[in-house]
Amino acid sequence: MTLLKPAAAMTLLAVSCLTIMVGCVIVPGLSEIAARLGVSHLANWLVTLPALGVVLAGPFAGRAIDRYGAYPMLLVGLFCYGGLGVAGAWLPGAPLQIIDRVLLGCFTAVVMSAGTSLIASFYQAEARLKMMARQGMAIELGGVVFLFIGGILASLSWRYPYALYLFSWLLLALVVILIPSPQQQIATETRDEGATNSDRALRPVLLAAICSMMCFFTAIIMLPQRFAALGVNAAHIGYFLSFVSLVAVLAAALMPHVAMQFGPYPTLIMAFVCYMLAHLEFAAAPDMLLCLPGGILLGMGFGLSVPLVNHMTVETSQPHERGRQLARLSMAIFAGQFLAAFMAYIPGQVAMTFIAAAILAVMNIVALRKFAVVRN
Structure with missing residues (x-):
């Protein structure tokens, strides 16, 4: 091609x-x-x-x-x-x-x-x-x-x-x-009538997309509030969030090598381990400087997961249904972003929201491990 x-x-x-x-x-x-x-x-x-x-x-x-x-x-x-x-x-x-x-x-x-x-x-x-x-x-x-x-x-x-x-x-x-x-260009892509049901096969991928965006945007929403309470000015908050985005770019660049070496589902599990550790550190860190390792882990979680779920959706879908499945993925990604706003309403201090996001990451790790075992 x-x-x-x-x-x-x-x-x-x-x-x-x-x-x-x-x-x-x-x-x-x-x-x-x-x-x-x-x-x-x-x-x-x-x-x-x-x-x-x-x-x-x-x-x-x-x-x-x-x-x-x-x-x-x-x-x-x-x-x-x-x-x-x-x-x-x-x-x-x-x-x-x-x-x-x-x-x-x-x-x-x-x-x-x-x-x-x-x-x-x-x-x-x-x-x-x-x-x-x-x-x-x-x-x-x-x-x-x-x-x-x-x-x-x-x-x-x-x-x-x-x-x-x-x-x-x-x-x-x-x-x-x-x-x-x-x-x-697409003449070589033919319809495989005997293919498995991609709707079922993509369920864990869509779940991973929703949870990844919830974990990522929960931090993006809550960190400015956490830093503001610590007396950090808006400019430095912006620098921190930009730093997270740059780490995500680097992690996305490494993702193909990681996925080809370990496989897609282990790579997704790595991403959610990063999310879990990042949110636990955000919950415990007393100042912005000690949140930097969490920022690195947060960017790695995004970079290893979001480009990969795109690829997994394309690989699992038949050409004739690819538009529908990619649209479902878009819905999952933006639904996760939308739902992250409601994480701010969790009772207690800001740290409780980070702990809740870490628990969400753990739940997804368990789900992905079970599916990876079934696939193998």
């Missing part, structure tokens, strides 16, 4: 960045943006509502990709993503903002699933695993870059961060120019 040229591959990796960009571009100026739009009471929901849209639209996005193809659906998704994203700067009032953010999430599901499906169409075996790892690196780097640029733009005007959503229109043009017709 012919691989994409470097410029085309970079375009698909840039498309992957849009999944994390959907919420993070407005985070640096969130308070002023919410106030200007008259939705101060819904400030946090402006960030999380797209995740709800992904969960709601996932099944429809998957069916559309399987029926019409990943390539045309990616073009539709990129166009609507940019239009709905930038429109948010001009829609006052809660009802319009809620509708806009949920619809933005719906087309994020299309972009995420169609982009990964195209990667799966152009790459196979070890090359596909490495490309999935690069996709995970791109997502994390995108978070760092777009948060940085969003902060600069927010300092100039509260509307300017919304212009970043138009990056999807640039990618739309690049996809049309650089990505060849997928029909010419």
Whole structure:
């Protein structure tokens, strides 16, 4: 199978960045943006509502990709993503903002699933695993870059961060120019009528995706509160979270080597061991400096798990159902992100939330071990 040229591959990796960009571009100026739009009471929901849209639209996005193809659906998704994203700067009032953010999430599901499906169409075996790892690196780097640029733009005007959503229109043009017709590339992928039921086989993968995002985003949500209580200023909190993202990038780069040596399920177990140890350390560490080893473990947990569940979903799915299964994975990933917000309501001090996340990681380790034994 012919691989994409470097410029085309970079375009698909840039498309992957849009999944994390959907919420993070407005985070640096969130308070002023919410106030200007008259939705101060819904400030946090402006960030999380797209995740709800992904969960709601996932099944429809998957069916559309399987029926019409990943390539045309990616073009539709990129166009609507940019239009709905930038429109948010001009829609006052809660009802319009809620509708806009949920619809933005719906087309994020299309972009995420169609982009990964195209990667799966152009790459196979070890090359596909490495490309999935690069996709995970791109997502994390995108978070760092777009948060940085969003902060600069927010300092100039509260509307300017919304212009970043138009990056999807640039990618739309690049996809049309650089990505060849997928029909010419996927002819070797045939439907295997005797394949096992991928719905059942993917259950532990989807569970791992949900739990991974819950473990990761519980820390991302709760650490700023923990550090603020310790007297750490906002700048240093931002440095710490950026450090975690960079560790995740490095871990994603190492993931193909680890997965090929130990296997996918042992690698996922390693990721959740990292999550468990990270949250236990966050619960016990008395200051930010002693949280650094936990930050390294947290980034390793993300980098070893999220790109891998993408690859496992593609490998387990038949080509004719890949869009549906990738959409289910998108739903699982964003559902985990959405559910992490509710971890903050666990009674007790902040340390209890970290302990609860560590328990969640242990439960997933047990589940993955049992499934790995059954598979063997």
